[in-house]
């Protein structure tokens with residue numbers, strides 16, 4: 130065999146090995162409850178990793194080539210503030226209050242609380258504009274209206290814990306204290322998940338024992354063979370988003386979460402969020418390509434084997450093809466992001482030219498992706514009373530110009546504007562979030 134021939138043969142062997150790994154991962158023995166969280170993430174990363182490996186290798190072988198807010202709010206908070214502790218609690222059973230409203234005088238927020246079917250809200254925008262404060266305040270408001278609610282941060286640089294002034298970093302749902310109503314929070318921790326993968330592939334022992342006990346020892350070996358650790362040192366783009374998506378899939382699919390009628394996402398700054406939204410399409414295409422190649426390789430190998438009179442076990446179809454199932458779930462998430470009955474993306478901005486321009490671009494991208502957007506929150510507006518210092522009055526004039534820019538912007542002008550003033554305290558803790566919620570969500 131020539132050197133080039135040997136190389137192509139090696140590449141093909143690698144491809145077959147990856148396919149086998151996916152096939153093993155795809156077949157049998159997955160107990161839905163045990164596997165739902167960690168293995169789902171494992172599975173998505175395995176598919177992404179395999180896809181990138183394939184792309185790299187196949188392409189290579191084929192081509193060989195100050196107190197500013199004068200209406201002071203401080204007194205409001207200090208009268209309400211209490212020191213709040215956190216602990217993880219089992220999820221109790223709750224029922225959303227009946228939310229009947231007069232169809233003629235219905236506000237945008239009335240529509241948001243209407244109905245007991247599940248709705249998803251994603252808040253996004255430029256860094257530091259107040260996405261977390263708005264997302265947390267919305268979640269608190271939903272809960273206070275009787276909706277069992279989850280608030281999830283998909284921003285790798287989380288500030289949800291800081292916003293609630295409670296520890297939500299454990300990677301599991303935590304009951305948020307200080308409310309009579311059911312509100313749970315979660316910060317998705319991609320670093321921890323990546324660490325788990327590194328551990329899984331470097332030190333198969335612990336994970337293998339665990340997976341053996343689940344009847345999945347074979348999967349642990351195969352994950353090791355994929356050398357995920359190497360891949361995770363240079364993780365494929367979008368891995369953080371893949372982990373976030375796997376959580377969305379959990380919320381969508383799992384009966385464990387079915388009692389939650391509102392799910393609020395505090396998303397990462399614009400770039401990450403757009404990747405998150407386009408990932409299901411990307412995954413769908415990737416899985417499609419992997420499946421096509423799987424079929425090609427299977428038919429090629431069976432042709433060769435038939436020449437030698439040997440029967441080749443089929444790589445093409447298993448009775449339970451988990452790849453196809455994953456593809457269907459991805460399609461479900463993709464459709465969910467685009468369903469205006471269930472999902473709304475809320476853009477948060479501040480009145481500066483730079484933030485407005487970025488929000489306009491974000492809206493363009495969301496529109497292209499067919500993600501429903503109805504509302505634009507303009508946060509941190511200096512109140513009209515802030516004119517007795519020169520700095521404040523200059524700043525306010527600047528902000529008014531940015532607001533005019535929003536109203537005449539072809540992208541943003543059509544959205545419902547919610548204006549929130551800059552307040553003289555940090556938005557932190559439940560009382561502050563309730564206060565913020567009453568300013569923003571009307």
Ligand SMILES: Nc1ncnc2c1ncn2[C@@H]1O[C@H](COP(=O)(O)OP(=O)(O)OP(=O)(O)O)[C@@H](O)[C@H]1O
Nearest residue numbers: 256257258259260261262288509550551552555556
């Ligand atoms: N209307 C407001 N008045 C006063 N302070 C505010 C207001 N909105 C937000 N803040 C403060 O601004 C800071 C940033 O807010 P927040 O964390 O909500 O922004 P973010 O967009 O989520 O930031 P990041 O992109 O870093 O996650 C926080 O200290 C918050 O308390």
